[in-house]
Amino acid sequence: MILHIEKEELIFGINTVQRAMAVKSTLPVLEGIYICADAKGLQLICTDLSLGIQTFLACDIEEEGKVVLPGRLFAEIVRKLPDGDVDITIDDNLNVTIQCMGSRTKMKGLDPETFPDLAEVSDASSFTIAQPVLKDMIRQTIFAVATDETRPILTGALLEIQQNNLTMVALDGYRLALRKEALSAPSEEKQIVIPGKSLSEIGKLLDDDGDDVHIMSQDTHVMVEIKNTRVIARLLDGEFIKYRQIMPTDHHTRVQVAARDLFDSIDRASLMAREGKNNLVRFQISENKLILTSNSEMGDVYEEIPIAMEGQDLEIAFNARYFTDVLKIMDDETINLDFTTNISPCVVNPVEGDKFSYLVLPVRIY
CATH class of the missing domain: 3.10.150.10 (DNA Polymerase III, subunit A, domain 2)
Known part of the structure; x- marks a missing residue:
């Protein structure tokens, strides 16, 4: 040669x-x-x-x-x-x-x-999506993929095609991340689970303004074509959790808040929370304001944020990292937080539409 x-x-x-x-x-x-x-x-x-x-x-x-x-x-x-x-x-x-x-x-x-041959993947089941869209979907869900091998299926993200919508879902038992996009052309209904490591590497190869990506899948593998590059990943075996069954269908309290303000306040509160045993930040919702507090043997933090509120007053607590993981990937300036009780998950939704949903489990307050 x-x-x-x-x-x-x-x-x-x-x-x-x-x-x-x-x-x-x-x-x-x-x-x-x-x-x-x-x-x-x-x-x-x-x-x-x-x-x-x-x-x-x-x-x-x-x-x-x-x-x-x-x-x-x-x-x-x-x-x-x-x-x-x-x-x-x-x-x-x-x-x-x-x-x-x-x-x-x-x-x-x-x-x-x-050298082993790469798996052959036919285009019998395929769809096309813009590179920046797929890159955003991966970026805004990959953080919720489980790293614990106890339930191997959760170490991957679900890619679901249904009614011309592409949905990506990841969950690790503490939070759930869901991103949805409409496909430009009809495609066969399908569910596949891509390992988190493979999905992360695919995301790193995508451009913010590149050509469309062609994705093909079969029973055991998925292939992603990006310009002159092909990525072939083995799929995870097993049935993904029926995520729709754990999505709350109603709420008793709704808070509309500036995403950046909430992130900054939790980030500051977590400085003290990390000195404690459980990285806990308390939310107190009442009278159109959200009060965040944290404390440890080293001291305490108080943060107050103006909000638009509907429904009942509520006091609830969260692991600060699980909440900031959601907020740091937000592109929307304003978001809705939906609560049912102080032991039910908080659902983070857009003010308009259903492009994303994030569930964060609370920590019990004793």
Whole structure:
């Protein structure tokens, strides 16, 4: 194999696929980057068997071939090369020469035939969505994916297509995050659960103003096509929690509040709450004002926020981090907080529409 490629193009490709490269695997080939130059162009692939990323790069191919190179070492070598075109040559014994300007490095490659094939995913069940929309949906739900492996299905996020709406749901037992978007074209009704790690890596590859993303799924895998890059992720087995059954259908108290003001007040109150045992912040709702308090052996904090209030007065408490996790990803300036009792979840909704819903469980006040 002989090829010539711009350094920045090669670095872009390496940075893209490395997100799926295995770390400390029992199979050394999974810690490598698969490189193939053929009639399709130059492709780089990494996989840890649950997530695979393949990208195609523009280059001048003089002679076709393929090899697997030790991923971290190859990446560091390329990043430290002088600026300019990179020449990569591989002989029949998998000896690799990487040359750029006056710099030349030789290394030994691995047998490409031992590299696992990526799963094939048909487009029988597929839909298209704008990159910035999908990126926002991931950003505004991924924080609620469970990290505890006790219930493996909750370590992923549900992607549900129903009545031309795409809904993404994540929950970890303390909070629930739901984001909804309308699809531009009808699509088959479907439910899949994507591992949180894979979804997070997909989100990092998305642009704020990029082309549309094509998403295809089948029983075991999902494939996301982003320009010249394909991400293939193994889906989680099992049935996701029937989230609609835990969404409150009514409320006894509704508070309309500026999201930023609420975030700043909880953030300040949490400085003292963290010094305590449970990071607890109390909400006291009455007379169109929301009073937040926290205390510990070190002292106490009092915050007062003006609100528009409907319904009954209420005193309730929350873990400060669970509430700020919701508020920090908010784009809306004003939000509604719906309460039923002081032991029922608070539901955070938009003032208009149903684009999102967040549930935060309270902490019992003794």
